[in-house]
Amino acid sequence: MAKGWTDKRPMSPHISIWKWHPTMLSSILHRATGIVLYFGLLKLAVVLAFLAAGPQWFAKVEPMVYSPIGAFAFFFVVGVLIYHFLNGIRHLVWDIGAGFNPKLANMISLVTILVSAVSAAYLTWLLTGAIT
Amino acid sequence: MSDFRTDLGKVRGIGAAKGGVHEFITHRVSAVVLAILLPFFVCGLMKALPGGYDGLMAWVGSPTGAFVLLGFLTAGIYHGRLGINEVISDYVQSTGMRSVSMILNALVSVSAWLIGVLAILKIWLGA
Secondary structure (H helix, E strand, C coil): CCCCCCCCCCCCCCHHHCCCCHHHHHHHHHHHHHHHHHHHHHHHHHHHHHHHHCHHHHHHHHHHHCCHHHHHHHHHHHHHHHHHHHHHHHHHHHHHCCCCCHHHHHHHHHHHHHHHHHHHHHHHHHHHHHHC | CCCCCCHHHHHCCCCCCCCCHHHHHHHHHHHHHHHHHHHHHHHHHHHHHHHHHHHHHHHHHCHHHHHHHHHHHHHHHHHHHHHHHHHHHHHCCCHHHHHHHHHHHHHHHHHHHHHHHHHHHHHHHHC
């Protein structure tokens, strides 16, 4: 953080001069998806409470789930969930000290993003097919 | 005046992080729990959602559904709270605002956990 920095000499390296690469993207996405999932869990708790309160209460949140917007929300949250799950497993492998080969790590980053998007689309397709 | 403190004693506890071994380890342990529960959670959700109210009630009311949901919600909110705390300690610079944010995070997390757990227990025990 440059705030409060009094040293006149050039500061290096800083955010603006980093070249974008897949592992950097997957690291940022891991944090972003984690924040999204936290709110997803809050929503899960609230929907469970409405479910427990009875059918007349559940009817109030039902359109939130069973609608085109609900289908898109499902796609988004499930994709984010699968991404965080897959990348989280990689973080656990990294914690052991394995998987740091740059080429392999970059490739896995892209594959993880692709696999989560495709499987989220597949699950959404399955679900919307089962509902209608 | 002579100094009797050792070099290690002087620097211990004044690093940027000061603490956090417990959080580091439990963050990863809850991640393992979530990774195990996630396939069951997603499968259960996929089966229950087409059934609407009745389908969801049957899922939450079944022993395996209630177990998976209780475990997922508990480990998830625990893991999520630690994650949000990490984000807060990365980006909120003043100690006061950081403390306020973390206390708010604790209140929201524990409230959501209680709401969810009570709802699951009500459905499961009432089923």
